[in-house]
Amino acid sequence: MAQVNTAKLKASNKQAGRKIGGTVAIFLFLTILGLFMVLPIYLTIVMSIKPVEELFIFPPKLYAIRPTLDNFSDMFATLHQNRVPFSRYVFNSIFVTATVTIAQCVFASMAAFVLAKCRFPGSRIINSIIVVALLYQSNVIYIMQYIVMAKLHMIDTYWALILPSIASPMGLFLMRQSIGQVPDAMIEAAKVDGAGLFRICWQIVMPNQKPALMTLIIFAFQAAWNIQTGTVVFQEQYKTLPTVVTQAASSGLARAGVAMAAAVFMLIPPIVVFMIAQKNVIETMAHSGIKD
Amino acid sequence: MAQIKAEDIGKKTKKEERAMMWRSMKQNKACYAMLAPFMIFFIIFTVVPVVMSLPMGFTDFNMAQAPKYIGLSNYTTLFLSDKIFIKSIRVTIVFALFTGPVSYILCFLLAWLINELHPKLKTVFTLIFYAPSMANVYTVWQLIFSGDMNGYINSFLINLGLINSPIQWLTDAKYVLGVTIVVQLWISLGAGFLALRAGFQNIDRSMYEAGAIEGIRTRWQELIYIVIPSMGPQLMFAAVMQIVSSFTAGTVAQNLVGFPSTDYKAHTIMTHAYDYGWVRYEMGYASAICMILFVVMYALNKLISRLLSKYMD
Numbered sequence: 001m002a003q004v005n006t007a008k009l010k011a012s013n014k015q016a017g018r019k020i021g022g023t024v025a026i027f028l029f030l031t032i033l034g035l036f037m038v039l040p041i042y043l044t045i046v047m048s049i050k051p052v053e054e055l056f057i058f059p060p061k062l063y064a065i066r067p068t069l070d071n072f073s074d075m076f077a078t079l080h081q082n083r084v085p086f087s088r089y090v091f092n093s094i095f096v097t098a099t100v101t102i103a104q105c106v107f108a109s110m111a112a113f114v115l116a117k118c119r120f121p122g123s124r125i126i127n128s129i130i131v132v133a134l135l136y137q138s139n140v141i142y143i144m145q146y147i148v149m150a151k152l153h154m155i156d157t158y159w160a161l162i163l164p165s166i167a168s169p170m171g172l173f174l175m176r177q178s179i180g181q182v183p184d185a186m187i188e189a190a191k192v193d194g195a196g197l198f199r200i201c202w203q204i205v206m207p208n209q210k211p212a213l214m215t216l217i218i219f220a221f222q223a224a225w226n227i228q229t230g231t232v233v234f235q236e237q238y239k240t241l242p243t244v245v246t247q248a249a250s251s252g253l254a255r256a257g258v259a260m261a262a263a264v265f266m267l268i269p270p271i272v273v274f275m276i277a278q279k280n281v282i283e284t285m286a287h288s289g290i291k292d
Numbered sequence: 293m294a295q296i297k298a299e300d301i302g303k304k305t306k307k308e309e310r311a312m313m314w315r316s317m318k319q320n321k322a323c324y325a326m327l328a329p330f331m332i333f334f335i336i337f338t339v340v341p342v343v344m345s346l347p348m349g350f351t352d353f354n355m356a357q358a359p360k361y362i363g364l365s366n367y368t369t370l371f372l373s374d375k376i377f378i379k380s381i382r383v384t385i386v387f388a389l390f391t392g393p394v395s396y397i398l399c400f401l402l403a404w405l406i407n408e409l410h411p412k413l414k415t416v417f418t419l420i421f422y423a424p425s426m427a428n429v430y431t432v433w434q435l436i437f438s439g440d441m442n443g444y445i446n447s448f449l450i451n452l453g454l455i456n457s458p459i460q461w462l463t464d465a466k467y468v469l470g471v472t473i474v475v476q477l478w479i480s481l482g483a484g485f486l487a488l489r490a491g492f493q494n495i496d497r498s499m500y501e502a503g504a505i506e507g508i509r510t511r512w513q514e515l516i517y518i519v520i521p522s523m524g525p526q527l528m529f530a531a532v533m534q535i536v537s538s539f540t541a542g543t544v545a546q547n548l549v550g551f552p553s554t555d556y557k558a559h560t561i562m563t564h565a566y567d568y569g570w571v572r573y574e575m576g577y578a579s580a581i582c583m584i585l586f587v588v589m590y591a592l593n594k595l596i597s598r599l600l601s602k603y604m605d
Contacts, residue, residue: 022511026405027413033402034420037478041423043444044432059447060435111330120320121313126327133338134532135589137540137562138582139569140348143355144341152336167333173532174487177525178494197322211490219483222426259431270426271419278415281493 041267048072048260055256071261078248078258084236093225093241096161100224103166105216109209112175113201117187130176133169149232160232161240165224171216178212179205214277221273225266242266348579355573366580377581379556380564383469384539384585387560390473392538395480399530402481403488404515418489425482430547433475437461437548462548465555472545472558479544480537484530491526495519524600531596539589542566561585 047055049067079086115127145164146155154160182205190200206213229243249262317324349366351359370377406417436444439460446458461467495518503518520527542562545551549558552567561581569578 023408026408030402030405030409030417034417037424037481038420040429040432040436040478041427043436044427044429047432047435056442059451060442060444107330107333110326114323114326118320118323120323121317123323126331129339131532131593132590133334133342134536135593136342136582136586137536138342138345138579138586139565140345140575140579140582141338141341143575144344145337147344148336148340163333164337167330167337169334169338170483170533172330174483174529177487177529178490180525181494181522197326201326211493212487215486215490218486226428256431256435263427263429263431267423267427271423274419274422274426275415278418281490282411282414 044260044263047257048264050257052257071257072265075245075248075258075261075265079244082236082244084239088237089239089241089244092158092238096158096227096240097221097224099162100165100227101217101220103162104168104171104220104224105213107166108168108171108175108216109206109213110198110201112172112179113205114197115172116176116179117182117184117205118197127176130169130173134173146231154232156233156235156238158238161227161229161238165227168220168223171220174216174219175209175212178209182208211281214281218270218274218277222270225270345579346583348576349583350580351576353574353576353579355575359576362576366577367584369577370580370584376556376559377561377564380559380561383556383558384560384562386469387473387476387541387558388538391476391480391541392534395477395538396484396530396534398477399481399485399488399534400527403485403492404519406489407492408511418486421481422486424479430475430544433548434462437471439463462550463554465557468545468549468553468557472549472553475548476538476541476544480534482533482537484533487526487529487533488523491523492519495522528597528600531600532593535589535592535596539585539592 043062046062046064048071049069050064051066051068051070054061054065076086079089115123115130149155149160149164152159154163186204187200190204195204226242227240228246229239233239245262245266249259348359350361350363352362352365353359402417402421406414406421409417435442438444438446439458439462441447441450441458443458443461445461446455449455450458459467461471499518499522500514503514508514508517540562542560542565545553545558545560545563546566551563553559562585565578565581565585568574568581
C-alpha cells in the first residue's frame with residue numbers, strides 16, 4: 001500500500017526516467033545547434049549596425065568595431081522621400097495584417113471544427129480538396145487570381161491585399177488535424193446539454209486548442225505581414241511596408257548595410273508576436289483539462 | 293422482365309438516396325453555416341483559379357493572345373526534347389531526398405528535445421530554431437558564401453590554412469547544389485516544426501503519469517509508447533508541409549546561386565516552371581510542368597499518409 005503511494009507520488013511529480021545528466025546533454029546539444037542556426041541572423045544584425053567602410057575589411061569581423069545606426073536612418077530617410085508619409089505605410093501594413101490574421105484564424109477554426117467533427121454530405125470531399133489545394137502549386141494560379149480580382153474590381157484597393165489571403169488551406173489543415181484529437185465524448189456531452197454547434201466550437205473546443213490556435217496566429221501574422229503589393233496594387237497610398245522597405249533597400253550603391261537594416265526592421269513585429277503566442281502555448285500545458 | 297425490375301429498384305434507391313441526402317443536408321444546416329465564411333473565400337480565390345489553370349497545360353498560352361489548344365504537345369516536348377527539364381527532375385529528386393527526410397526528422401527531434409526543457413527555455417529555443425524561417429536574409433548568406441576573400445567561410449578556411457585561394461561557392465558547379473541544400477535546411481524548421489511543438493504541448497500530462505505508473509522507464513520508451521502514437525495528426529501535417537517545401541523549392545536557389553544557376557546544377561522543376569512562366573511567358577508550358585510536379589507530390593502524399601496511418605494503428 002505504502003509502496004503504491006510512493007510510486008504514485010513519484011510519478012505525479014516527475015515524468016519517466018528524467019535524469020539531470022540527460023537534460024544537461026539535451027541542453028548542450030540544442031545550444032550548439034542553436035548557435036549555428038542563429039549565426040546568420042546574428043550576422044544580419046551586426047551588418048545592419050556596421051558603418052559602410054567596415055563591410056569590406058579583411059578578414060570580416062563577427063562584430064561591429066564602431067556600431068552605428070546610420071543604415072537605419074538611411075533607410076528611413078529614403079522612405080521619407082516618398083510622396084506618401086511613412087505613417088501611411090505603417091497604417092496600411094497594420095490594417096492589412098490585423099484584418100487578415102483575425103479573419104483567417106476565426107474562419108479557419110470554425111471550418112476546421114466542422115470538418116473534423118461533423119459528418120455531412122460533402123464533408124469528405126471538402127476534406128480531401130484542402131490537402132489537394134496545399135499540394136497544387138502553380139505559378140499560373142496567380143494570373144488566374146489576378147483575372148478573378150480584376151473581374152471583381154478589386155485591383156488597386158485594400159481588398160486585393162486582404163481577401164485572397166483570408167482562406168488559407170494550410171491554416172485549416174493545421175486546425176483540423178488538431179481538433180480531430182478532441183474526444184468525441186466531450187462534444188456529445190455538450191450536445192446533450194443542448195449547446196449548438198457554434199457554442200460548442202467556441203466555448204468547449206477552442207479553449208482547449210490554444211497551442212494550435214497560437215501556432216496558426218504566428219503563421220497568419222507572418223504571412224500577412226509580408227504581403228507584397230506586387231502586381232495588384234499600384235497606387236502609392238495602398239502600398240505596404242514590405243514593398244517600400246524592399247524598394248528602399250535595393251536602390252543605390254553599397255546598400256548591403258541598408259538591406260540588413262530593412263531585414264532586421266521587418267523581423268521585429270513577427271518576433272514579438274511569436275514570443276507572445278509561444279508563451280501562451282507553453283502556459284497551456286500547466287492546466288490542460290482534456291480527458292477521454 | 294427481371295432485368296427491368298432490377299433497374300427499377302436501382303433507380304428507386306437512387307431517388308431515395310437523394311432524398312435522404314437532402315434531408316441530412318437540411319439537418320446539418322449549422323455545419324454549412326460555419327463552413328461558409330471560409331469556403332466562400334476559398335472557392336473564389338483558390339478553387340476557381342486552380343480550376344481555370346487546369347486546362348492551361350494543354351494549350352499554347354503567351355498571356356497576350358487567347359490560349360490555343362495543342363493537345364499533349366507540351367507534355368511530349370517536356371519528356372522527349374527538353375533536356376533541361378530532365379536535368380531539373382534529377383536536381384529536384386536529389387534536393388528533395390536530402391532536404392525532405394533530414395528536415396522532417398530534425399523538426400521532430402528538435403521539437404521533442406525542446407519539450408524536455410524548462411518552460412522558459414522552451415520559448416527561447418523554439419524561437420532560435422524557428423527564426424530562420426521568419427527572416428528573409430538571403431543577403432547575409434550571399435556574404436557568408438561570397439566567392440572573394442571577404443566571404444566569411446572563405447576567410448575562415450584561409451585563416452585555418454585549409455585552402456589557399458577563395459572557393460567560388462555560389463558559382464562553381466561543384467558546390468551550388470550543396471550550398472542551396474544547406475540554406476534550405478537552415479530555413480526548413482518552419483510550419484511543420486511549430487505544429488509539432490504545439491502537438492507536444494497538447495499531450496495530456498496524465499498520459500505521462502499513467503505511463504510512469506505502468507512501468508515506462510526512459511525517455512525513449514515514453515517517446516515510442518506515449519508521444520508518437522498521440523501525435524499522428526501533427527506528424528501528418530508536418531509531412532505534407534515537408535513534401536511541399538522540399539519539392540517546390542526554388543526561391544532559395546534563385547536568390548542565392550543566381551538564375552539560371554551555373555550549368556543548371558541547382559535548377560529545380562519549380563525554377564524551370566518559373567523560367568517558362570515569368571521569363572519566357574509560355575504559360576501553357578509552365579502549367580504542364582507544375583501539373584507533373586503536382587501528380588508526383590500527390591502520389592507521395594498518399595504513400596506517406598498510408599505509411600503513417602498503418603503505424604498509428
